[in-house]
Amino acid sequence: MVLAWLFLGLGLTACATTNGYGSGRGLSNDEMNEVLKDDPKHQDLAAHYRPKEASTPPSSIDTSNYRAAMTLYTTDNRVQSSTQFAGKVVLYDFFTTYAPQSPVMMPRYDELYRRYKDSGFVVVGVSLDMQGQALVPPFLDTMDISYPVFLADEKTRGGETPFGFIKEIPVSILTDRKGRQVEGFLGAVKRKQLESAIRRALGL
Numbered sequence: 783m784v785l786a787w788l789f790l791g792l793g794l795t796a797c798a799t800t801n802g803y804g805s806g807r808g809l810s811n812d813e814m815n816e817v818l819k820d821d822p823k824h825q826d827l828a829a830h831y832r833p834k835e836a837s838t839p840p841s842s843i844d845t846s847n848y849r850a851a852m853t854l855y856t857t858d859n860r861v862q863s864s865t866q867f868a869g870k871v872v873l874y875d876f877f878t879t880y881a882p883q884s885p886v887m888m889p890r891y892d893e894l895y896r897r898y899k900d901s902g903f904v905v906v907g908v909s910l911d912m913q914g915q916a917l918v919p920p921f922l923d924t925m926d927i928s929y930p931v932f933l934a935d936e937k938t939r940g941g942e943t944p945f946g947f948i949k950e951i952p953v954s955i956l957t958d959r960k961g962r963q964v965e966g967f968l969g970a971v972k973r974k975q976l977e978s979a980i981r982r983a984l985g986l
Contacts, residue, residue, distance in 0.1 A: 850874065850944045850961030854908065854932035857919050862932060864906065869959050871983045873905045873976075876934075876943070877952040879921040880911075883970045884952050890973050891954075892927040894980060901984050902959070907931035910939050910951060958983055 848868040856862060864874075875891060877884040888907070895905040907929065911917045914933035922931060941948045945955050945963050956965040956979055965979045 848961040850955075850957050850963075852908070852938055852944060853935040855914075855935065856932060857915060857922070859915060864961075867904055867906060868961065869902070871903045871959060871980065872957045872961070873903075873980070874955045874957065875905060875907045875952065876910055876938075876948055876954070877907060878909065878911050879917045881952050885921075885925060887952065887954075887970055888925055888927050890976070892929055894973075894977055895929045898980055898984060898986075901986065903980055903984060905929035908938065909933050910941075910948075912939060956980065956983055 848865045850864055850867075850872065852864040854862045854864055864872075873891060873894075875884075875887070877888075891905045891907075895903065907927075909918045909931065911933070918931065918933060943955075944961070945966070950968060952969065954967040954971070955963055956967075958964050964983050967976070
């Protein structure tokens with residue numbers, strides 16, 4: 783049975799499963815297409831690049847072609863861009879402070895970030911909270927995580943991302959070094975499954 787909380791004003795649904803927080807699963811491309819409703823400017827998710835060989839960092843990084851470009855804000859309201867992560871394998875975690883699976887998954891993400899960061903992997907938290915500046919800092923104070931967490935801009939809070947339109951949360955998107963989606967996860971996901979996806983993207 784799935785419990786859903788409707789986030790008024792955004793139309794985003796936070797999902798939790800009753801058979802354990804570790805019972806989340808990766809989504810097939812067809813299933814992810816149902817979660818991320820692409821608008822015409824996005825390719826079908828089934829056609830997204832999936833690496834077959836080891837992914838090596840380019841000698842020079844052209845951020846103008848980074849596929850996962852987003853405007854982000856720090857918790858003290860400084861403007862940033864996700865293009866700073868070009869050249870890395872990135873797990874973008876789109877979360878809210880009220881989604882019950884977010885505080886469950888974040889320590890799991892941090893463990894994997896610490897393990898693989900020297901191989902070119904980074905986790906990037908993106909809060910979709912409407913009042914992120916007020917809600918996210920005290921939320922992070924309760925979490926022992928070391929990866930960067932940002933606040934989404936208005937467009938992304940409304941559900942529009944470089945990967946399509948988000949209708950349910952939390953959603954995590956794994957991208958290659960050029961910002962192309964290689965995996966997508968809805969809700970909680972088992973650590974072994976997530977680590978396997980990260981290792982494949984890194985070519986390990």
